[in-house]
Amino acid sequence: MEEIRTRVVLNEHEIINVNSTDFPGNYPGYDDSWNLKKFSKNFRVDIVNVNERDMEFDLVGIDASVANAFRRILLSEVPTMAIDKVFIYNNTSIIQDEVLAHRLGLIPIKADPRLFEYQTADNNQGSETDATPEDTLVFELKVRCRKNPQASRDATDPSDLYIDHNRLIFQDFEKEIDIKVHAVKGIGKDHAKFSPVATASYRLLPEITLTETIEGALAERLKDCFAPGVIELDEVNDTIRARVANPRMDTCSREVLRHSELKDLIKLSRIRDHFIFSVESTGSLPPDTLFMEAIKVLMSKCRGLIQELERDI
């Protein structure tokens, strides 16, 4: 019973107990009703590592739906700045206007979106005068590939022959790009370029249980079945005995289930409410801030929902 409630079990060909079933009244003898005290007792956030670009932390004691909500909001509802309009005055490069605009749009912009407003609908006329300092960043790119007067006579490499030469954009000299771009605030739901994360995802903490003691050559083999560091070998009474050292390192490749002699000595599962969350930022905001922003978005959504509910009543 406890296993059904708390573990996702990885069998060789299927995964069982994937859904959380601990809603109130489902299990006789368990009080699954939600209360803050119990939640705050169980709930835990352990930050494993965090730097400017990515972050890994554990979210323990929470339902999958909530963890998933954070993931979804991070991907599609936390705003960032991205290039949305490209005004092309001249483009004689080999990249087509639309492709150039598309690629410019995908460049992450290191600007704090919290300092900007969303562009209002009547301010979005598709003309250059749309830009206001409150909602738009304006960039300008004006490059021209010219002949390098200092180039030696027998130079053949285009980067020696030409100034401002970019092999990918300019085939030849006298090609020019003259553009003005507007970067605005937006969310990932509208276009992936506004997504603040390269990806945000989570996995459940793996759990490996040895149902019997595994010793000798079998233990060696067991160790090889997992990523390095998952299984350690101890010497006990002159024999080598396997011990689960760090299940967190396991990649859930289920390699061990291929070995018929090990298959029955081991049980693979994952802890249902232990989420190893990873956020990779594109660089506009540090990942921890992003997560805080995601929480704010969720809170405002909840507030909105409560308001809606109250209005109806």
Added chain:
Amino acid sequence: MDSFETMLQMDKTKLAQPVNTVEEKWKLLPAFLKVKGLVRQHIDSFNYFINSEIRSIMKANDKITSDADPNFYMKYLNIYVGMPDVEEGFNITKPISPHECRLRDMTYSAPITVDIEYTRGQQRIIRNNLPIGRMPIMLRSSNCVLTGKTPAELAKLNECPIDPGGYFIVKGTEKAILIQEQLSKNRMIVEADKKGNASCSVTSSTHERKSKTYVIMKNGRYYLKHNTFTEDIPIVIVLKAMGVECDQEIVQLVGSEEKVLAAMAPSLEECYKAQVFTQVQALKYMGNKVRQRRMWGGPKKTKVEEARELLQGTILAHVPVVNWNFKVKVVYLALMLRRTILAQGATLKVDDRDYYGNKRLELAGQLLSLLFEDLFKKFNSELKKIADSTIPKPRAAQFDIVKHMRQDQITNGLIHAISSGNWSIKRFKMERAGVTQVLSRLSFISALGHMTRITSQFEKTRKVSGPRSLQPSQWGMLCPSDTPEGEACGLVKNLALMTHVTTDMPEEPIIRLALNLGVEDVHLLSGEEITSPQVYLVFINGNILGVTRDYKRLVRTFRKMRRAGYLNEFVSISPHHSYRAVHIASDGGRVCRPYIIVEKGVPKVKTRHIKELTQGVRSFDDFLREGLLEYLDVNEENDCQIALYESDITRKTTHLEIEPFTILGVCAGLIPYPHHNQSPRNTYQCAMGKQAMGTIGYNQRNRIDTLMYLLCYPQAPLVKTKTIELIGFEKIPAGQNATVAVMSYSGYDIEDALILNEASLDRGFGRCLVYRNQKVYLKRYANQAFDKVMGPLIDAQTRKPIWRHEALDQDGICAPGERVMNKQLLVNKYMPTVTVPSLQATGSGPGQHEYREVPISYKGIEPSYIEKVMISSNEEESFLIKILLRQTRRPEIGDKFSSRHGQKGVCGLIVPQIDMPFSDLGICPDIIMNPHGYPSRMTVGKLIELMGSKAGVLDGKFHYGTAFGGDKVGDLSEILVRHGFNYLGKDFLTSGITGEPLQAYVFMGPIYYQKLKHMVLDKVHARAKGPRAVLTRQPTEGRSKDGGLRLGEMERDCLIGYGASMLLLERLMISSDAFEVEVCNKCGLLGYSGWCQYCKSSTQVASLKIPYACKLLFQELQSMNIVPRLSLKKYNE
């Protein structure tokens, strides 16, 4: 201890390997392709034509004489095809590049010049380099400017270095001449008809004529059948007519076995009954049976002479008759008879028409030479006609034939044939359509696949499976997978990777060699010796050369000589045991491929040779020259023991396959692990690879094609094949590596629909560019008026161009970079209202003409952008404006995608990334594919491709999925495990919607996906109201005309069955072509506005609604003197 054990094991595996394996013998393949190129067969054939064949055509028709003046003659001394150039007026020419021809709608052609000797009056004159016409030049042939150029030089000429050439550019379009498959000429084919009657037939073909001769059996007697005779001639009479008067001699020629004797008896008897004993009697007999043809001058011939001439020149035309010596032809005819008799008696098996050794491929060079010879003869006869008619007339200037040599006949003849594909050759009465096709430039592969295509002359409608099925003798020569589905299935084929098609070569040296090797000349032999069971007959290109006692020695020596380089490498010699014959072939059109020679169980190519090859000190030709490799044609293959792998070599083995995957062609070569797929899937992919968009060449951005599809971000496939590397597909790919999860999702994935990830589309997956062009000509008319282009109209109030003219530049042509919407103008063109010269000369000069608007506007539901505008001129028009329009498209629901395993599907749903499942690493699939696509299709190759790509991504390298080889699944799985993935490639996924794990492990990894050209945007169509046809007033048909959707017969039947009469009325009349007519109830005819003109009254005119088509029918019937009368009754009476 443990390591020692593994060492032992390793040794064992090593021991199991054959000794001194030739490692990497596949490297011979790139060497082969480097020498020959991918479309070498076309180029070789064309080179042969313009460098030697054209000369022999000239030699065969080199003299023109005149009936009017016996002293007059003109003789061709030499003929040349020059380098492609263009005449820029006033005899100034400049060399031209193929790309310029494409852009300017011109023909890439070179002048054909001749040296002649002729008489002018009493003078004898020699003139050199006189142009007689222009020859379209095949790209990358010996006379093309591109041959031997480095990639950098090619880039300067705007040409793609990977493009194989082998096609023509005629009036700006690229035309490929398809390879034509035919039954080989000048060979006996023994067949049996439905009743079991055997017959032997030969299609003789010489430069002059083509004819088919049969020896058939009717009621136990044998006859000669030929279409110059009104009825079949008894064979004995024919033999007698050729000078074999003695019955015994006839029988000896045919064979003196008991069975043959018995079969001959009725025929001999028939000859006796016809009272034919001497040659003259026989000729007279035949002369009376000659089909009368219209007489065209010439001295009247007697029947005997006529018959004799037919026997000499038309019947079995390919067998030479020198000085009326019929010996060889007699032997040949006797042999045909013998084979028919033996086949009748079932001693001999009938020949298989579909056997590929009996087929010849006709290539561009041969087809052009047929056409050119015809045109050249016409040119000469025209000159003769001019000479005949001009010389007798007294003139001030002497007759100079050079002044009458008109170039346009040959030029236009060639250009017209290539651009229309209609090959009509008068002297063979040949009329063929569809010989050329516009080179398909949808993708690089489609262009390449087009160049290797073979069409068969076989009728498509006939329901026989023989010619369509895969013949074992096609092994290695033709691709077993690449054939279209449907009516042309099996009739259109493709060459395999290493196939070479031979060109003609002279027979004389081969004959000399054969005679020196102890072949006894047929002239010296009597009948008994020829049919003796001790000897083998020796044939050269279908003609009897003689007999040999020791055929084995002959064949062996011949092959030795060939390997030593004394004979051309493409001469083939092979014994045919049931015919007791040795066939030597040097004719063109045979398919052959190279093999490694094996002697005494050891392949002659050693690792050392391959090493030298990789170092670059040895070329493919060196292998041939040193006798390490040789070409085998289909007939010779049958006499060889060819080992597929080195381990299969036994004592008897004579040859070794270079690489098994070369049995596939270029299109099938793209498929990874094709040997794991169900075979029709590979066939489907061959068809679909040609529709995939991607890159079409390095020069794609300089082209202005009518339609061009490009992929924004094409990727090289993660799992590649050797073929992909060889043809350069990874440099100009057509597809993207998509991460595919094989699982069910949402129900929008039934029937092969795919689910796409929205974020992937945002990031550029499947994004494509569609280019279209618009051509505008500015003409000059007979009255010196010409079209003009005017600047945009300016709105008086806003001082801006009016909306329709928004995209126009100051010169009246749209500006590059502008967006054009539906109905906006591309070119603001004006045309003079009067274009014919007026009779009375008005004083107004040019520019005084009145003009009317003929705007060129953009049509399309989606706007386009102007990519570029080209202003140029070509031979006909003084101004040619080409506008290139561009659209960028992102995949949408309904767009078609396909993997490389014949698994096509449309996009069924686009799902935001947050709803997509994700793996532990946070990987989201780009595509979700329903697993039901697998079991019935059995495309295991796709599963292995996924494993290979996944392993490749993790390892950071490309894996190989080459046919009959490639990386092993076990190895790929090991790589996955090493990187912490599941052995089977199945991942633990979490649902993006609920956030909980999925119940099943999901097979996920990258698969190379192609975007096919079928897109929803090009097909969407709906209409509420719109245009109608003028005649019937019914809605127009088809999307291009904004037509209605037809409620057809079957739909109508449904509604009738359902009894929905009002709906029917509404659909078929009211919403279609309802028309109010006035009917006079007195006469029953149609009236007009309440008046019946027939009755001259308005008393009984009633008005009713009928379909306009019905009214039309009545009127048409009336025009045919049929009176349809309508009688009206009250509804309730």
